[in-house]
Amino acid sequence: MSVRAFLGLDVGTQSVKGRAIDENGNLLAEASTEYPLYIPQPGWTEQEPAEMWQATCETIRKVVDALQRRDPPAEIAAVCATGQMHTMILLDKNKQPLGRALLWNDGRAAKDAEEGANLLKSKLGERYLIDTICNDFLANWTGAHLFYVRNRAEEFAKGIRNFETERWAQAWEHAVTFVTPRDFIVLQLTGEVAMDMCGGSETSLMDIPNKRWALDAFKVLGIDKLQPPTLYEPGSVIGKVTRQAAEATGLKEGTLVIAGAGDCLAGALAGGVLKVGQVLFTLGTSGVVVAPIGEKPLVDEQLRTQVHYSTVPNVLINMACVNGAGIGLRMFRDVLGDVYKAAAQKFGVDPYDLLTERARQVPPGSHGILFSPYITGDRIVKAPQGRGAWYGLTAFLMEPESGGDACLIRAVLEGVCFAVRDGWEIIRQLLSGVSFEPIRMVGGGARSPFWCQLTADIFGHPVATTTAEDASYGMALLAGVGAGAFSIWEAAERIKIVRVFEPNKTISAFYDLFYHEVYHRHYDRSQRELDAAIERALNSREYAEAVEAWRKA
Incomplete structure (x- = not known):
């Protein structure tokens, strides 16, 4: 007799991951398949929906094969998908994709987003975004990309001819609806055009307090020709795997397909973060802080953070996202880190481990070097087309005792944590009076004890690693919930704390000053102001004490 298994899929920016678990939450099999990311020019990111589906099929087949080889074998009873949030895919009347997907970190719609936000406020009220959408009309979100496509079609109709107007005019002519990557996979599995409630709240097109599409916003933006997808509660059944999908994936025809959530919310479930007072920090390509806020929206008046529905029906979260987190360290590895890649290959280790070990060799503050991590734009500082930088470079870096490149590496790690702290501070203010548990840290960065400790020191708050896997594991849990194997609360209770990193009080005091x-607010300051601020920090009592504590550590 076969074991009952539940499959979670994560349609990510660079690969599709899959994890299958049993009814006790034990991992049975996992697989991953990469697929291409296209960057036609700086600030633009695209993917082919067909390649998403192909990678998904390969991942599922790998998992199914691994389950069948087990003794006893396991069979998937339900599937649930997460994936990159906000990414826009247009569909025609035959449910076929129209052109490439515009991704969550694509900033081409910056001007359109500003125009759209002004339109919504002028036509529907100055507080419409705060009180109804509960989010800004962000350049890299679904709504702004739909508005961008509509505007390019309008330009084409006025005789403006270029690559963008031509391709999007053709797509817009045939467009009838839209989905995100995980919804596209659900469509391929079931034939149903559907979106989970979390997905709706990711678009800047949802009336969040009333849990429905903001059709007045569609009309004002001129995109009301589109019929938005039907919304489903996370954990509910959308449909069943069709015969065609079964042949493509190896899944059994009739397998349940469960409504999921965005990758950050899937990560929150995988980390056991469902209640007010719990916080998740996902450190991957981006850096995201997620905090449940209850059933009523708590909205930052400056719209620097986002409000979404969570995997728990009716429960909202507030989320702060730094687009460029782990990708900053990857940039160093790929552009400046040839020696680390070569050493990693020679000794059979992960190059990231070598990079973080090198960062450990210079003191807090990286000898005054600041890394601004906005290499793919940013939401918190409202810079959709922002750029990153190392600042504070001096000739001292050429001296052996400076640590040289170690300063640049440590500055990247520090800069990411400082940027995410901006969001953490906003969320703490929104949840004033709440006592927070240790921040649960997941993602690739959580595998580095050094980065975990750095996070605790910069946040000034304990950080915990857990038994949690990634977002695909969270969706495997939600698949089990949807199939009736356990409740969502029972799923969260399976996640245990592994290690707690307490802030080093002395080092944390310096980081707080820095x-x-x-x-x-460095992004809006002049070079002269930053020079003076860095000089004050390096000549402070807190810095001297932090260096001494670092030497002893």
Whole structure:
């Protein structure tokens, strides 16, 4: 007799991951398949929906094969998908994709987003985005990309001819609806055009307090020709795997397909973060802080953070996202880190482990070097087309005792944590009076004890690693919930704390000073102001004490 298994899929920016678990939450099999990311020019990111589906089929087949080889074999009873949030895919009347997907970190719609936000506020009220959408009309979100496509079609109709107007005019002519990547996979599996409630709240087109599409916004933006997808509660059944999908994936025809959630919310479930007072920090390509806020929206008046529905029906979260987190360290590895890649290959280790070990060799503050991590734009500082930088470089870097490249590496790690702290501070203010548990840290960065400790020191708050896997594991849990194997609360209770990193009080005191004196609002400060702020920080009592604590550590 076969074991009952539940499959979670994560349609990510660079690959599709799959994890299958049993009714006790034990991992049975996992697989991953990469697929291409296209960057036609700086600030633009695209993918082919067909390649998403192909990678998904390969991943599922790998998992199914692994389950069949087990003793006893396991059979997937339900599937649930997560994936990159906000990414826009247009569909025609035959449910076929129209052109490439525009991704969550694509900033081409910056001007259109500003125009759209002004339209919504002028036509529907100055507080419409705050009180109804509960989010800004962000350049890299679904709504702005739909508005972008509509505007390019309008330009084409006025005689403006270029690659963008031509391809999007043709797509817009035939467009009838839209989905995100995980919805596209659900469509391929079931034939149903559907979106989970979390997905709706990711678009800037949902009336969040009333849990429905903001059709007045569609009309004002001129995109009301589109029929938005039907919304489903996470954990509910959308449909069943069709015969065609079964042949493509190896899944059994009739397998349940369960409504999921965005990758950050799937990660929250995988980390056991469902209640007010719990916090998740996902450190991957981006850096995201997720905090449940209850059933009523808590909205930052400056719309620097986002409000979404969670995997728990009716429960909302507030989320702060730094687009460029782990990708900053990857940039160093790929552009400046040839020696680390070569050493990693020679000794059979992960190059990231070598990079973080090198960062450990210079003191807190990286000898005054600041890394601004906005290499793919940013939401918190409202810079959709922002750029990153190392700042504070001096000739001292050429001296052996400076640590040289170690300063650049440590500055990347520090800069990411400082940027995410901006979001953490906003969320703490929104949840004033709440006592927070240790922040649960997941993602690739959580595998580095050094980065975990750095996070605790910069946040000034305990950080915990857990038994949690990634977002695909969270969706495997939600697949089990949808199939009736266990409740969502029972799923969350399976996640255990592995290690708690307490802030080093001395080092944390310096980082707190550096954050307030140097990093916070640095994006809008002049070079002269930053120079003076860095000089004050490096000559402070807190810095001298932090260096001494670092030497002893």
